[in-house]
Amino acid sequence: MKPNIDEPTNLGLSEKVHAKLRQLQEEGHFAEMRDAYRFGIALALSKGVVPPDISSPRSNIFGVASIDPDKSIYAAITALMDTKQDPVYKWAERLAEWGVEELFTRSQNGQIDFVGLVEEAKLNAGG
Amino acid sequence: MPYKGEASLRFPTDEVRNTLIVFGDNMRGKTSLLNSIRWTFYNYAYGRHLRPIPLHLMPNRESAAEGDWTMEVRVEFEAGGSQYDLRRVAEKKALVSKPERPEDFTVTVHMKKDGAAIPASEIDTEINRFAPEKVSRFFLFDGELLQEYEELLIEGSDQGRKIKEAVEQALGVPALTNGRDDLYTILKRAQKLQEQEAAKVKGMEGIAERQREWYVKRESYETDLRELRIRHNDVRDQRLELEDDLERYEAVFQQKIELDALERKRDEIDQEIKTKSQSRLDLASKVWRDLLAPRLIAMRDASVEEQKRLMVQMNSRIQIETKIEQILDFLRNAVCPTCKQPMEAGKRESRETDLQKLKSELDDIADVSQNLSEISVHIQNISKLLGDGVSARILDIDIDLARREHELSRVENKIEELKDEIKGYDTDEIMRKRKSRDLLQKDETRLSLDIEDREAKIAEADRELKALSQRMTDDVSKSSTKGTQMAKLSEALYDSFCQSIEELRSALRQQVQAKASDAFRQMSTQQAYQGLQINENYGLKIIDHNGEEVAVRSAGAEQIVALSLIDGLSRSGRAAGPVVMDTPFGRLDMKHRKNILVYLPKSASQIVLFVHDGEIRGNDDLSSIAHRIGGQYEIREVSPNHSSLEIRR
Numbered sequence: 176m177k178p179n180i181d182e183p184t185n186l187g188l189s190e191k192v193h194a195k196l197r198q199l200q201e202e203g204h205f206a207e208m209r210d211a212y213r214f215g216i217a218l219a220l221s222k223g224v225v226p227p228d229i230s231s232p233r234s235n236i237f238g239v240a241s242i243d244p245d246k247s248i249y250a251a252i253t254a255l256m257d258t259k260q261d262p263v264y265k266w267a268e269r270l271a272e273w274g275v276e277e278l279f280t281r282s283q284n285g286q287i288d289f290v291g292l293v294e295e296a297k298l299n300a301g302g
Numbered sequence: 303m304p305y306k307g308e309a310s311l312r313f314p315t316d317e318v319r320n321t322l323i324v325f326g327d328n329m330r331g332k333t334s335l336l337n338s339i340r341w342t343f344y345n346y347a348y349g350r351h352l353r354p355i356p357l358h359l360m361p362n363r364e365s366a367a368e369g370d371w372t373m374e375v376r377v378e379f380e381a382g383g384s385q386y387d388l389r390r391v392a393e394k395k396a397l398v399s400k401p402e403r404p405e406d407f408t409v410t411v412h413m414k415k416d417g418a419a420i421p422a423s424e425i426d427t428e429i430n431r432f433a434p435e436k437v438s439r440f441f442l443f444d445g446e447l448l449q450e451y452e453e454l455l456i457e458g459s460d461q462g463r464k465i466k467e468a469v470e471q472a473l474g475v476p477a478l479t480n481g482r483d484d485l486y487t488i489l490k491r492a493q494k495l496q497e498q499e500a501a502k503v504k505g506m507e508g509i510a511e512r513q514r515e516w517y518v519k520r521e522s523y524e525t526d527l528r529e530l531r532i533r534h535n536d537v538r539d540q541r542l543e544l545e546d547d548l549e550r551y552e553a554v555f556q557q558k559i560e561l562d563a564l565e566r567k568r569d570e571i572d573q574e575i576k577t578k579s580q581s582r583l584d585l586a587s588k589v590w591r592d593l594l595a596p597r598l599i600a601m602r603d604a605s606v607e608e609q610k611r612l613m614v615q616m617n618s619r620i621q622i623e624t625k626i627e628q629i630l631d632f633l634r635n636a637v638c639p640t641c642k643q644p645m646e647a648g649k650r651e652s653r654e655t656d657l658q659k660l661k662s663e664l665d666d667i668a669d670v671s672q673n674l675s676e677i678s679v680h681i682q683n684i685s686k687l688l689g690d691g692v693s694a695r696i697l698d699i700d701i702d703l704a705r706r707e708h709e710l711s712r713v714e715n716k717i718e719e720l721k722d723e724i725k726g727y728d729t730d731e732i733m734r735k736r737k738s739r740d741l742l743q744k745d746e747t748r749l750s751l752d753i754e755d756r757e758a759k760i761a762e763a764d765r766e767l768k769a770l771s772q773r774m775t776d777d778v779s780k781s782s783t784k785g786t787q788m789a790k791l792s793e794a795l796y797d798s799f800c801q802s803i804e805e806l807r808s809a810l811r812q813q814v815q816a817k818a819s820d821a822f823r824q825m826s827t828q829q830a831y832q833g834l835q836i837n838e839n840y841g842l843k844i845i846d847h848n849g850e851e852v853a854v855r856s857a858g859a860e861q862i863v864a865l866s867l868i869d870g871l872s873r874s875g876r877a878a879g880p881v882v883m884d885t886p887f888g889r890l891d892m893k894h895r896k897n898i899l900v901y902l903p904k905s906a907s908q909i910v911l912f913v914h915d916g917e918i919r920g921n922d923d924l925s926s927i928a929h930r931i932g933g934q935y936e937i938r939e940v941s942p943n944h945s946s947l948e949i950r951r
Contacts, residue, residue: 203579210587217590221597251594251687254601254680290700293592293693300596 182262185235186212186242192272193234195279204278204287209242215274216248216267220255221296222277226269239264303338303373304331304945306362311335311947313880313908314932321903321930322910323918324947326937331945332912333444335937336884340442342375342390344435345409348444350546353539357392357404363943371401381432381879387414388429432879436471440872441906445885448864466839473810473874475803482799489792490517493771495785500774509777513770520763527756534749541742544735551732558729561720564713571710575703582699589696591689602684609677612670619667622660629657768793810874811836818842818870824901825862827893834866842867858890865898869905880908887917896926903930 188196196208196215205211219226243249243264252263252270281287314322326332337347337355347355361373371394378387389412398406413420413428420428426435433441470476497513500506548555632653636645771793775786819833822844832849834842842863844852852859865886872881881902887895895918902909911918918924924931934950 203583205586206583207587210583210590214586214590214593217593221593223597247591247687250683251598254684254687255594255597286700287586289586289589289592290693290697293589293595296593297596300600 180260180262182239183264183268184239186237186239186264186268186271187229187233187235188212188268188272188275189229190232190234192275192279193236196236196275199275199279199282202282204282209237211275211278212237212242212271213248215271215276215278217251218274218277218292219270220251221292221299223299224270224273225256226273229268229272242267303334303360303362304943305334305338305947306365306940306944309945309947311935312933313910315908316932317907319930319932320906320908321927322908322933322935323924323931324910324912324935324937325915325918325950326912326945327914327939330937330939332914332937333884335912336442336444336882338375339377339882340438342377342388343429343433344438345390345411350446350542350549353542353546357407357409358401361392364941371407384416388412388425437872440868441879441881443868443881443883443886445883445888448861448868448886448888469814469840469871470807470810473814473871475806475810478799478803478806482796482803485792485796485799489789489796492785492788492792493517493767496771496774496783496789497785499783499785500777503777506774506777509770509773513767513774516763516766516770520760520767523756523759523763527753527760530749530753530756534746534753537742537745537749541739541746544739544742548732548735548739551727554724554727554729555732555736557720557724558732561717561724561729564717564720568710568713568717571706571713575706575710578699578703578706582696582703585692585696585699588689588692591687592691592693595688595691598684598687602681602688605677605681605684609674609681612674612677615667615670616674619664619669622664622667626657626660626664629653629660633657811840814840814867814870814874815842816870817873818866821869821901821905822862822866825866825894825897826859827891827897834863840867840871858894861888861890862894862898873905879906880910881906882910882912884912885914885917886911887913892923895923899924899927903927 187193196211199205199211200208205214248267249263252258252266256266258266278287281292311322311324314320324332324335337360341347341360347360349355361371365371372391374389374391376387376389378385380386390409391412392407392409394401395406395408401407411422411425413425415428429435470479493513494517497510500513501510632645633650636650637643771789775790815834815836818836822834822842823829823831830847831852832845832847835845835851836842844859844863846852883902887898890898899918902911921928935947936950937945938948940946
């Protein structure tokens with residue numbers, strides 16, 4: 176963990192994307208909202224997205240320990256992107272905001288094609 | 303009955319052209335015609351399995367719906383040189399609005415003989431003179447019966463026993479069996495007297511007591527047997543009624559079975575889909591690592607390369623440091639490390655020059671141990687982030703789910719189709735009826751076994767009683783009491799009647815065998831057969847040219863044998879007369895049909911055949927008996943509940 180940077184203890188989304196996150200869970204794409212949240216972060220990371228700050232209004236949804244109990248998310252973000260002087264979990268929120276939005280769009284055609292997304296990630300990494 | 307208003311048939315009266323053929327599709331009213339004759343003569347009509355049709359179900363439905371419940375059949379005929387006019391009328395009782403039971407009708411029968419009315423009480427007797435009711439099943443013949451006659455061949459079958467009784471009734475055996483039964487009553491009375499007398503004779507009390515005990519047992523067995531037979535018949539009737547009912551709903555039942563199986567299958571697939579979907583959800587919580595894997599692996603691979611490069615760099619540095627250490631050591635001691643001699647000055651200078659060069663090289667190679675350590679940790683951290691690769695498992699589940707969902711749609715569509723098809727039927731009621739039928743079947747079997755058991759016990763009691771009676775006769779005969787004399791006489795008579803019954807049966811069987819064989823030879827297409835051989839049950843076996851039984855018989859052969867038996871029984875049981883046959887050709891091939899058509903007009907004074915187009919196809923099939931046909935009719939459908947009779951030209 177980077178020294179001298181205060182990491183947030185909660186993670187959230189804009190209210191608009193939060194509603195989409197809830198819908199992803201309610202429609203049975205994920206067992207729990209936090210699974211979709213993590214997937215959203217990973218999706219944004221796999222695409223190499225450098226997302227902007229979350230637009231207001233924003234709401235807290237999870238405690239950090241609930242989303243990242245073993246600090247894997249933290250490690251992945253620090254490994255795959257330049258977090259500059261910002262707290263890593265701030266980046267996590269931004270990535271989740273972008274990823275959940277994207278995931279929601281993809282879910283509109285029916286089932287989420289996880290395998291297809293993984294294949295896309297391979298192509299992105301290769302490129 | 304599908305006949306509404308007035309319908310009439312004119313039977314041929316010509317001796318040669320004595321055959322009348324009535325064509326009609328199934329359900330149009332052929333059996334109703336046979337039943338109308340049966341009802342006129344004997345006041346009953348048969349449905350399936352020879353069960354009487356209740357009177358309130360017999361009138362035409364359309365007429366009944368219009369409020370006309372009256373049913374009348376009139377037959378004019380000649381018998382024994384007299385002209386008869388027989389009329390039976392059923393009318394709804396005045397106070398009944400809609401008849402729901404036979405008692406809601408008044409039935410009257412009227413007969414005129416040569417124009418003179420016969421009292422109602424004498425009509426049955428008059429009819430039985432020329433058309434005995436007990437033989438009527440042979441000359442008012444329903445094709446459905448053929449199968450029952452085939453059961454005569456199965457030794458010990460319940461149906462076979464019943465038909466045998468009917469046959470013997472028809473052939474006059476009851477005259478002797480009634481006599482035998484009466485004699486048995488007299489014998490019992492005599493043995494009772496004998497027992498009372500024996501009880502007074504010293505030394506015979508024990509035998510008398512045992513005889514009394516056996517009488518009590520026998521009476522109890524007989525009571526049991528009577529009750530068991532009543533119950534057995536009752537259970538059989540109930541079962542047959544249910545089977546008739548169930549037969550109508552067989553297709554629905556099969557669909558219900560299929561529906562239940564499909565619903566179970568749907569639930570199984572549903573459950574599998576739920577389980578697989580849950581597994582997919584579990585994997586979906588982990589698949590985020592697979593998304594990161596490609597970039598992380600690329601990063602790890604680059605770090606591993608860097609780690610290798612740093613290792614090489616660190617090894618070069620270690621090698622130089624080692625060499626510097628060795629030179630410093632040499633310079634410190636100034637002794638050749640090999641020969642241990644003091645170092646020459648030239649050599650020392652040379653070493654010092656090397657040392658300077660090595661130090662310079664070392665300065666050019668950075669110390670990367672810290673970097674190496676960091677990169678190792680980095681690689682380790684990346685490896686920890688990589689998951690187990692669950693996307694391949696998700697792919698397998700997705701393929702499986704797609705297959706299952708396709709199957710589920712197919713099953714659900716079929717379920718909907720079946721539900722539509724059986725809509726309106728009470729399938730639960732059908733299932734209940736099937737269960738009841740199965741229970742009744744079990745009851746019937748159990749009762750049959752109980753009946754056999756009681757019969758065996760009665761036979762045992764008879765043997766014991768006979769032996770005890772013999773002992774009494776032997777011991778008491780010296781005193782020649784009245785009881786002993788009566789017992790001896792009635793036993794002799796009883797034995798004589800038993801023997802006579804067997805002789806009569808044997809003679810009747812031979813008579814039926816001869817007549818049936820004659821009919822069989824004329825109707826069978828296989829000329830090599832010798833004829834038929836009768837068994838104890840009046841069942842007939844085919845005997846081939848070597849005098850051996852033909853073991854395997856086709857369905858057609860079974861029918862010819864059954865028809866031969868009917869003919870043999872009909873001609874053994876009464877004088878020649880008219881024969882009416884309903885659907886007699888069911889399973890026969892053309893050659894056999896032709897043989898039968900040629901034979902029947904010769905075997906009866908008048909023959910009436912109710913047939914459908916599948917049995918006789920127009921005039922071509924009838925060409926061989928064209929000269930014997932006195933008339934042809936056709937039953938035409940006016941509406942589903944209304945048929946009419948028309949002359950066929």
